[in-house]
Amino acid sequence: MILVTGGSGFIGSHVLDRLSAEGQPARALLRRKVPLPSGVEPAFGDLASDAGLDRALDGVTAVIHIAGAVKAVRPADYYAGNVTPSENLARAVARAEGAPGAIPFLHVSSLAAAGPCSGDAPVDEATTPAPITHYGKSKLQAERAVLAHLPGAVIVRPPVVYGARDRG
Numbered sequence: 001m002i003l004v005t006g007g008s009g010f011i012g013s014h015v016l017d018r019l020s021a022e023g024q025p026a027r028a029l030l031r032r033k034v035p036l037p038s039g040v041e042p043a044f045g046d047l048a049s050d051a052g053l054d055r056a057l058d059g060v061t062a063v064i065h066i067a068g069a070v071k072a073v074r075p076a077d078y079y080a081g082n083v084t085p086s087e088n089l090a091r092a093v094a095r096a097e098g099a100p101g102a103i104p105f106l107h108v109s110s111l112a113a114a115g116p117c118s119g120d121a122p123v124d125e126a127t128t129p130a131p132i133t134h135y136g137k138s139k140l141q142a143e144r145a146v147l148a149h150l151p152g153a154v155i156v157r158p159p160v161v162y163g164a165r166d167r168g
Helices: 010-021 075-096 134-149
Strands: 002-005 026-030 040-044 062-065 105-108 154-156
Touching: 002 010, 010 026, 010 040, 062 075, 075 105, 075 134, 105 134, 134 154
Parallel strands: 002 026, 002 062, 026 040, 062 105, 105 154
Antiparallel strands: none
């Protein structure tokens, strides 16, 4: 069973569609009831408060963490929407694991966490992150929070993503 956060959002909804099409058992962590693809099980909880996370992780063999704040009224809202939820989920996964690394964890971050390249040198895995926006800084802090609790977590930083169902 794969737990997906952010399943009601743009990227997460496509991930759930794909898992459903492949017949992969999946569970979507949701704050409220939304339509889900066939075979996807809802789990209600709140990443910001940690409510329902232990129950949502019951029987889970992998986690894909996509949920996050991409828009905010105030800078603090980025941190509240990205750092706290990611840390809460990582803590809950660490509690649920029988042994470290027992539940593979994929954290979907953002290229904004790396920041722009300097000069002609491209940004790569060895580049020290230097985000310039509150969004990017919050995503980097979220990555660090996840790795503090789950050192084996995999972090990906996709660039701009757009396509069907994109409201941005």
